[in-house]
Amino acid sequence: MKAVRLDTYLSIVLLVAGTLVFMEAKSFPQTPGEFPVWISTILIGLSALLFIQSVTNRHDDKKLDINNKVLIQIGITAVAIGTYIILLPYLGYIIASFILVLSLSILFGYRSIKYLAMTPLAAVLLCWVVFLFILNIPLPGFAE
Amino acid sequence: MENLILAFSQIMLPSVFIFLFAGVLIGLVVGSIPGINDTVTLAVLIPISFTLEPSSALMLLVGVYCSACYGGSIPAILLKIPGTASSVVTLLDGYPMTKRGQAGKALGISTISSVFGGLASSLVLMFFAPALAIYALKFGPAEYCALAILGFSTVAGLSGKNIIKSLIVCALGLFVSTIGLSPQTGFPRYDFGSVWLYEGVPFVPMLIGLFGVASVFHMVEKMVKQRIEGTEETIVPEVGRILPNWKMVKRLLPTWCTSTAIGNVMGIIPGAGMLMAIYLSYGQAVRSNKDKEFGTGVPEGIAAPEAANNAVVASSMVPLLSLGVPGNATSALFLGALMIQGLRPGPALFEKSPDIAYLIIVGFFVANLIMGPLGLLFGKFLSRTVFKIPQAFLASIVILLCCTGAYAIDNSLFNIWVTLAFGIIGFGFDKVGLPHAPFVLAIILGAMLERGFSQALAISDGSYMIFIEKPISLGLLIASACFVLFPIIKFLLNKTQKQR
Numbered sequence: 001m002k003a004v005r006l007d008t009y010l011s012i013v014l015l016v017a018g019t020l021v022f023m024e025a026k027s028f029p030q031t032p033g034e035f036p037v038w039i040s041t042i043l044i045g046l047s048a049l050l051f052i053q054s055v056t057n058r059h060d061d062k063k064l065d066i067n068n069k070v071l072i073q074i075g076i077t078a079v080a081i082g083t084y085i086i087l088l089p090y091l092g093y094i095i096a097s098f099i100l101v102l103s104l105s106i107l108f109g110y111r112s113i114k115y116l117a118m119t120p121l122a123a124v125l126l127c128w129v130v131f132l133f134i135l136n137i138p139l140p141g142f143a144e
Numbered sequence: 145m146e147n148l149i150l151a152f153s154q155i156m157l158p159s160v161f162i163f164l165f166a167g168v169l170i171g172l173v174v175g176s177i178p179g180i181n182d183t184v185t186l187a188v189l190i191p192i193s194f195t196l197e198p199s200s201a202l203m204l205l206v207g208v209y210c211s212a213c214y215g216g217s218i219p220a221i222l223l224k225i226p227g228t229a230s231s232v233v234t235l236l237d238g239y240p241m242t243k244r245g246q247a248g249k250a251l252g253i254s255t256i257s258s259v260f261g262g263l264a265s266s267l268v269l270m271f272f273a274p275a276l277a278i279y280a281l282k283f284g285p286a287e288y289c290a291l292a293i294l295g296f297s298t299v300a301g302l303s304g305k306n307i308i309k310s311l312i313v314c315a316l317g318l319f320v321s322t323i324g325l326s327p328q329t330g331f332p333r334y335d336f337g338s339v340w341l342y343e344g345v346p347f348v349p350m351l352i353g354l355f356g357v358a359s360v361f362h363m364v365e366k367m368v369k370q371r372i373e374g375t376e377e378t379i380v381p382e383v384g385r386i387l388p389n390w391k392m393v394k395r396l397l398p399t400w401c402t403s404t405a406i407g408n409v410m411g412i413i414p415g416a417g418m419l420m421a422i423y424l425s426y427g428q429a430v431r432s433n434k435d436k437e438f439g440t441g442v443p444e445g446i447a448a449p450e451a452a453n454n455a456v457v458a459s460s461m462v463p464l465l466s467l468g469v470p471g472n473a474t475s476a477l478f479l480g481a482l483m484i485q486g487l488r489p490g491p492a493l494f495e496k497s498p499d500i501a502y503l504i505i506v507g508f509f510v511a512n513l514i515m516g517p518l519g520l521l522f523g524k525f526l527s528r529t530v531f532k533i534p535q536a537f538l539a540s541i542v543i544l545l546c547c548t549g550a551y552a553i554d555n556s557l558f559n560i561w562v563t564l565a566f567g568i569i570g571f572g573f574d575k576v577g578l579p580h581a582p583f584v585l586a587i588i589l590g591a592m593l594e595r596g597f598s599q600a601l602a603i604s605d606g607s608y609m610i611f612i613e614k615p616i617s618l619g620l621l622i623a624s625a626c627f628v629l630f631p632i633i634k635f636l637l638n639k640t641q642k643q644r
Contacts, residue, residue, distance in 0.1 A: 010576050014312060021319055024334065032326030032333055035594045039322065043315040050308045066575055069372070070365045077364060077543070078568060081357075084547065085560045097548070101540045108367055108536035115537070123541050127548055135195040137552045 092141020167207020175215020357567025
């Protein structure tokens with residue numbers, strides 16, 4: 001559990017984001033830039049309000065409820081999906097998806113070797129058959 | 145009337161009915177799996193459905209939406225684990241009934257209450273949506289702009305504890321809606337130099353990420369916590385007789401009627417949300433039954449939230465079908481489903497594709513009719529099988545389906561990146577207490593607001609009076625002001641009374 005004052009930090013992040021959006025909007029010509037300028041101004045204003053609220057009512061400001069182990073697992077999952085996207089055109093749908101499902105199953109704590117040997121492959125093949133043959137949607141590696 | 149009869153006859157075609165039936169069945173199963181809910185399932189199914197005939201595809205989604213909401217009550221009652229967010233309140237009285245050996249009775253009450261709420265809201269959808277759509281044909285840019293403002297004001301007025309956070313989410317959604325080419329001049333905005341963003345952030349992959357991938361991250365969090373705490377294996381209790389007797393039906397009828405009415409009103413108001421309807425109806429049931437101790441296994445404590453949440457389901461489609469404004473996050477997914485089928489929700493849907501509009505309406509009614517017996521029949525079966533699926537395997541399969549679904553929309557790897565990015569954003573939103581629904585609503589309303597505002601000003605030569613001179617626009621703006629001012633006045637009055 002990290003002792004982070006959630007709303008205070010959130011408001012600072014949003015203030016910075018709002019300012020960046022505002023600066024970018026200001027570089028647009030007047031007509032397309034009008035709406036983004038309004039939105040970013042509102043975002044900056046609301047972020048400032050949240051900051052004031054979090055500072056004045058500190059008892060209402062919660063701590064960030066996230067475990068480091070959870071954060072690492074989610075980070076690895078996101079990296080695995082990113083790697084999958086990169087490898088998909090090279091390995092094709094079946095191989096890339098099989099590796100993804102197998103590695104994620106193990107990462108999430110699925111330990112039955114008997115099922116690990118069969119279920120990820122069966123699930124990927126089922127998915128591939130449904131998309132390619134029933135729905136006629138070409139998947140990478142089998143596009144033509 | 146003619147359109148309704150045609151829709152009923154169309155739904156009875158085996159090629160259409162089978163998809164509705166399959167949808168109800170899928171919804172029941174996924175709803176009863178903790179961590180998977182109606183929005184996740186719809187997000188995953190939309191890319192799959194777009195190759196189907198529009199009638200079949202939409203019936204599949206209607207079936208899932210109707211029954212997943214009810215399916216969530218099964219683990220809530222049996223295991224004290226809400227299958228969906230909508231069943232959070234059901235477990236308060238459902239689980240104590242299970243502990244008393246009345247699991248079957250609790251499941252039966254939940255089923256009948258859900259069907260009652262669902263059928264009533266289907267009737268509301270049947271009569272309100274076409275009438276509102278006829279009225280909406282009179283809408284011009286000024287009216288659409290005012291309608292978008294009304295949507296935002298309901299979010300502001302009906303948001304829970306932290307109104308500022310809800311408004312921040314709206315602003316973030318509005319920002320996302322500006323990404324891509326400007327509707328007036330075609331100038332690229334916030335495209336980060338990528339041509340993929342010229343048409344804006346791909347809507348369906350974004351929803352798949354926001355609801356599908358984010359839900360997997362939550363499952364991961366739960367699994368890690370369970371491993372740390374060493375949680376025991378799930379033991380499913382005995383179910384017993386499910387069908388409630390006539391005496392119970394008569395007892396619960398007033399609760400069903402009140403909760404259904406609350407659910408319908410909350411469903412029609414964009415942004416009000418299912419949870420608000422559930423809490424309001426549960427609160428009303430508590431006030432109406434002061435002699436009963438809620439939280440100890442009172443049947444009204446199950447009937448009220450279950451009737452209300454299923455009443456929200458169909459009624460949330462009223463603003464979507466008639467005005468093109470989704471009532472909640474799940475109906476926003478329907479917007480995506482209609483769009484990828486080449487259909488535009490709103491009054492034009494009733495004008496150009498009345499067969500589809502009325503089919504959806506009738507689909508909700510028939511789906512509830514199917515859900516009743518299926519729920520009663522499969523309640524016991526689902527409780528024995530579904531809870532045994534390992535969460536670790538389920539999570540990895542959902543990831544695969546999300547990625548495949550996002551890619552399949554237009555064979556683009558960029559879509560999977562969008563899904564991943566919004567999965568992280570969605571999980572982050574949950575962690576910092578930012579609600580999802582206003583974000584999706586703002587993305588949809590943002591485009592409507594900007595387009596309506598600029599077109600209205602172009603018509604009026606830059607005069608803002610156009611928004612006040614038009615009676616519908618003025619009415620909508622007054623309603624918006626009421627939504628925003630009502631909670632403020634209520635707060636000030638309460639404060640004054642306390643000071644006295």
